[in-house]
Amino acid sequence: SAVISQKPSRDICQRGTSLTIQCQVDSQVTMMFWYRQQPGQSLTLIATANQGSEATYESGFVIDKFPISRPNLTFSTLTVSNMSPEDSSIYLCSVVASGDEQFFGPGTRLTVL
Amino acid sequence: QKEVEQNSGPLSVPEGAIASLNCTYSDRGSQSFFWYRQYSGKSPELIMFIYSNGDKEDGRFTAQLNKASQYVSLLIRDSQPSDSATYLCAVRGDGAGNNRKLIWGLGTSLAVNP
Numbered sequence: 558s559a560v561i562s563q564k565p566s567r568d569i570c571q572r573g574t575s576l577t578i579q580c581q582v583d584s585q586v587t588m589m590f591w592y593r594q595q596p597g598q599s600l601t602l603i604a605t606a607n608q609g610s611e612a613t614y615e616s617g618f619v620i621d622k623f624p625i626s627r628p629n630l631t632f633s634t635l636t637v638s639n640m641s642p643e644d645s646s647i648y649l650c651s652v653v654a655s656g657d658e659q660f661f662g663p664g665t666r667l668t669v670l
Numbered sequence: 671q672k673e674v675e676q677n678s679g680p681l682s683v684p685e686g687a688i689a690s691l692n693c694t695y696s697d698r699g700s701q702s703f704f705w706y707r708q709y710s711g712k713s714p715e716l717i718m719f720i721y722s723n724g725d726k727e728d729g730r731f732t733a734q735l736n737k738a739s740q741y742v743s744l745l746i747r748d749s750q751p752s753d754s755a756t757y758l759c760a761v762r763g764d765g766a767g768n769n770r771k772l773i774w775g776l777g778t779s780l781a782v783n784p
Contacts, residue, residue, distance in 0.1 A: 558716075590771075599758065599776040600714070649713055657702050657721075657762070659772060661713040 559584050559654045561662035569668045570640055577636045578665045580650030585630035588653040591623070594664075595646045603648075606633040640669045672697040674761050676775035684783050689746040691778050693759030696740070702762040703735055703742045704772070707755045714758055718744060749782045756780070 560583040570576050580589065589606040604612040604625055612625035627633040637644050650662040673696040683689045691705075702721055706714035720726045720733040720742065732745040742761075746753055759775040 588770075600774050602771060605771065647713075658716055658719055659704070659760075660716060664713045 558658070558660050559586055559652055561650060561652060561660060563648075563650055563662040563665050565665060566663065567666040567668075569670065572641050572669055574640055575636055575638045576640065576667060577634050578648055578650075580633045580635070580662055582631045582652055582654075584654065586652040586654045587630075588659075589627060589633045590651040590659075591625060591633070591635045592649040592651060592661075593646045594649060600649070603635070606635075637667065640667075642669045645669045672761075672763070672773050674759055674773050674775040676757075676759050676778045678776060679779040680781050681778055682781045682783060683749050685749060685751060687749050687782075689749045689753065689780055689782070691744040691746075691757050691759075691780065692741060693743065693761075693775055694741045695759075695761045695773070697761065697763055697773070698737075698740065700737075700740075700761045700763050700773075703733070704760040704762070705731075705733060705742075705744045706758040706760060707753075708758060708777070709755045746780075749780075751782050751784050754780055754782050 562581045564579045591603040592600045602615050603618045604614040606612050606625050606627040608627045624636045645668050648665045653659050675694050705718040707717045708714045718733040720735045726733045730747045734743045756777040756779050758777045760772040
């Protein structure tokens with residue numbers, strides 16, 4: 558399985574600011590995803606990060622709020638823009654490598670005050 | 671709307687018993703089925719996947735798939751307190767684009783009592 562790292566692991570931010578989360582994989586992967594998981598809840602897919610093109614967003618998520626970059630096959634960023642307390646959550650990067658299985662990074666715990 | 675359903679639990683079993691976790695899905699075209707374990711405060715960890723009808727065993731874990739009845743289950747034999755976690759069922763459809771994304775259940779909380 559791929560080794561996935563995320564930075565930062567956690568952050569506390571003020572409302573109205575933005576935070577960029579980085580996801581780095583140790584090998585080239587075919588697909589990269591960004592999820593959100595709020596306390597006690599299951600996973601919610603934010604978007605599929607597409608290499609070299611715009612991300613594909615799920616219903617309820619927009620590019621202005623969650624811009625995503627994926628410049629190559631091993632790296633992606635998710636920005637949470639103009640944050641409010643409702644954005645407090647764990648943000649997870651996930652990848653599909655050579656097979657069909659999907660693996661998760663350790664997550665970024667975001668608290669917005 | 672494609673759905674994956676799980677009992678939220680908590681499912682409580684004594685140490686050494688068999689824990690049985692169930693999941694049903696609505697999309698008959700689904701092709702791949704996954705079980706993830708998530709400890710509190712940690713990210714999901716893939717523990718089993720199954721693609722064909724029948725049973726697939728890996729150590730103490732057995733995944734069972736019945737496509738005709740649209741359910742997939744996870745059995746944990748000789749349950750240990752360290753198995754206490756939330757178990758997430760995920761299903762992937764066939765085809766390209768959005769049909770390839772995982773559809774997630776809400777998870778079943780398992781507590782193994784010493």
